[in-house]
Amino acid sequence: MNYYDTDLTQLHDDLVNKKISATELTKSTFENIKSTDDKIEAFLTLNEETALKQAAEADEKGISADQLVAGIPLGVKDNIVTKGLRTTAASKILDNFNPIYDATVIEKLKAQGLITAGKLNLDEFAMGGSTENSAYQTTHNAWDLTRVPGGSSGGSAASVAAGQVLAALGTDTGGSIRLPASYNGVVGMKPTYGRVSRWGIIAFGSSLDQVGWLTQSVKDNALLTSIISGHDDHDLTSSTEAVPNFASQLNDDTSVKGLRIAVPKEYLGEGVDEGVKDAIQKALNHYESLGAIVDEVSLPNTQYGVAAYYIISSSEASSNLQRFDGIRYGVRAQDVENLEDVYVKSRSEGFGDEVKRRIMLGTFSLSAGFYDAYFKKASQIRTLIRQDFEKVFEDHDLVMGPAGPTVAYKIGSNITDPKAMYMNDVLTVPVNMAGLPGMSIPAGFSDNMPVGLQIIGKPFDEQTMYNAAYAFEQTTDFHKQTPNLGGQN
Numbered sequence: 001m002n003y004y005d006t007d008l009t010q011l012h013d014d015l016v017n018k019k020i021s022a023t024e025l026t027k028s029t030f031e032n033i034k035s036t037d038d039k040i041e042a043f044l045t046l047n048e049e050t051a052l053k054q055a056a057e058a059d060e061k062g063i064s065a066d067q068l069v070a071g072i073p074l075g076v077k078d079n080i081v082t083k084g085l086r087t088t089a090a091s092k093i094l095d096n097f098n099p100i101y102d103a104t105v106i107e108k109l110k111a112q113g114l115i116t117a118g119k120l121n122l123d124e125f126a127m128g129g130s131t132e133n134s135a136y137q138t139t140h141n142a143w144d145l146t147r148v149p150g151g152s153s154g155g156s157a158a159s160v161a162a163g164q165v166l167a168a169l170g171t172d173t174g175g176s177i178r179l180p181a182s183y184n185g186v187v188g189m190k191p192t193y194g195r196v197s198r199w200g201i202i203a204f205g206s207s208l209d210q211v212g213w214l215t216q217s218v219k220d221n222a223l224l225t226s227i228i229s230g231h232d233d234h235d236l237t238s239s240t241e242a243v244p245n246f247a248s249q250l251n252d253d254t255s256v257k258g259l260r261i262a263v264p265k266e267y268l269g270e271g272v273d274e275g276v277k278d279a280i281q282k283a284l285n286h287y288e289s290l291g292a293i294v295d296e297v298s299l300p301n302t303q304y305g306v307a308a309y310y311i312i313s314s315s316e317a318s319s320n321l322q323r324f325d326g327i328r329y330g331v332r333a334q335d336v337e338n339l340e341d342v343y344v345k346s347r348s349e350g351f352g353d354e355v356k357r358r359i360m361l362g363t364f365s366l367s368a369g370f371y372d373a374y375f376k377k378a379s380q381i382r383t384l385i386r387q388d389f390e391k392v393f394e395d396h397d398l399v400m401g402p403a404g405p406t407v408a409y410k411i412g413s414n415i416t417d418p419k420a421m422y423m424n425d426v427l428t429v430p431v432n433m434a435g436l437p438g439m440s441i442p443a444g445f446s447d448n449m450p451v452g453l454q455i456i457g458k459p460f461d462e463q464t465m466y467n468a469a470y471a472f473e474q475t476t477d478f479h480k481q482t483p484n485l486g487g488q489n
Contacts, residue, residue: 001028003163004482008068008220011166015063015071022055022063022071022115029073029117033164039145039485041137042159044078045086046118054115063113068223070113075159075168078119079126079202080211082106085116089202090134091124093350094330103200104235105169105211105228112227117165121155124352125321126173126204128152129424131180132415133354140411141183142483143449147408150180156214157184161483167215167224171201172438173208174309175403175428181214181440182403182452185481187221187469188214192460193435194239196225197232203320205313206237208432217479218441218470222246225462241460255467257291260396266302267401267427267454275446280402283443283453283472287400290471297392297399301384302430306422308378308385309429310358311365315375317355318362324350357418386434389456397464399456402427403440407449427454437462441469442478450478 181188326346
């Protein structure tokens with residue numbers, strides 16, 4: 001199965017009309033994975049035996065026309081719990097964790113006939129931007145195996161880019177879908193905070209986390225986002241907003257005429273590579289040729305976004321990760337003498353350096369005497385960032401700019417410099433801080449590597465974003481260019 005030459009709709013029709021069986025598709029998918037994953041290292045756990053059993057059952061029952069993902073193997077980021085399928089969040093402390101329930105997004109997909117191909121690598125507990133912080137392996141970029149795939153959803157993005165699966169679930173706390181989408185030349189969507197239930201997602205920053213898709217095409221992304229969206233009684237932060245059929249409203253380039261696009265000068269300023277600027281400027285020029293109106297604006301509090309984000313997210317992480325104590329589930333340290341030993345040694349042995357760093361930063365920021373100076377101040381900056389966007393959206397439909405300041409960098413080049421790593425998120429974290437929807441689409445190349453155009457929308461206005469992304473995709477060919485697993489194509 002060549003996933004570059006098909007899409008979700010075509011595969012579904014072929015399965016319904018029995019031009020291909022779910023068993024054939026599933027076997028072919030695992031052949032794809034096994035033939036490339038020794039180079040990519042995207043998967044932490046394969047679900048082959050169960051997947052083939054599910055495929056056989058689907059073939060026997062027949063694929064229903066109203067079950068869009070039935071019989072199609074898809075990838076799942078390994079911080080999304082899956083009943084009976086090992087879920088580690090790429091951490092040693094969860095090495096033996098076998099969940100007894102499914103996350104809500106998995107339940108919704110299973111109702112549509114989902115076959116889970118396996119669990120995909122990430123930065124431990126989603127803390128990182130390169131997938132080098134995984135406790136198990138470093139995932140490689142399919143365009144150049146010496147480069148990172150981005151993170152934390154690096155395994156999800158690399159698997160889709162390498163043609164292993166048609167689509168994969170990811171999570172985005174500060175850019176963890178959009179940045180790897182940009183680095184790998186695929187489509188990645190972070191919906192509005194609350195659009196998709198977080199129940200069953202191993203929490204990092206609860207006020208920032210959001211589930212979304214990485215796909216080959218805009219239409220596939222729109223179709224899949226509609227499936228997982230909607231209110232969930234298990235998640236009190238999930239929204240009751242009506243969920244559109246995003247794909248049904250996609251039009252050709254006429255949907256862009258008159259669209260008002262804001263381009264923050266901060267997003268194309270100092271620190272953004274010239275090659276990235278050039279690709280993004282050409283993309284913006286293309287939108288103008290389609291009839292859109294492009295204006296330069298300012299989001300002045302962007303400069304404080306990274307500092308505020310890392311205080312807030314680390315504070316929430318320090319609280320969320322208290323539950324991993326070696327007592328209730330997960331790995332427990334051996335050679336302990338008392339209860340305190342169990343806590344200290346289990347966490348010391350189970351957590352990696354980056355996770356420990358953020359727990360310490362978060363605990364410090366919440367501690368007596370420092371709360372007002374750090375966490376409270378960061379929360380105030382968060383409000384200012386949201387107000388910046390609100391002001392721009394009074395006169396504009398979308399905000400656009402690069403997803404990342406650079407293309408994918410070499411493995412190992414930034415891992416020892418946390419500040420350099422954190423600054424790669426400078427263009428993505430404001431979206432999470434404001435709770436807005438954001439996506440990245442393939443928009444060009446620099447240094448023979450993909451560049452992603454970031455599209456930011458108003459709350460719960462993913463439809464306008466999808467319309468604009470689809471118009472760009474249908475009038476360019478960046479999404480048709482595929483990697484050659486280590487050599488630029």
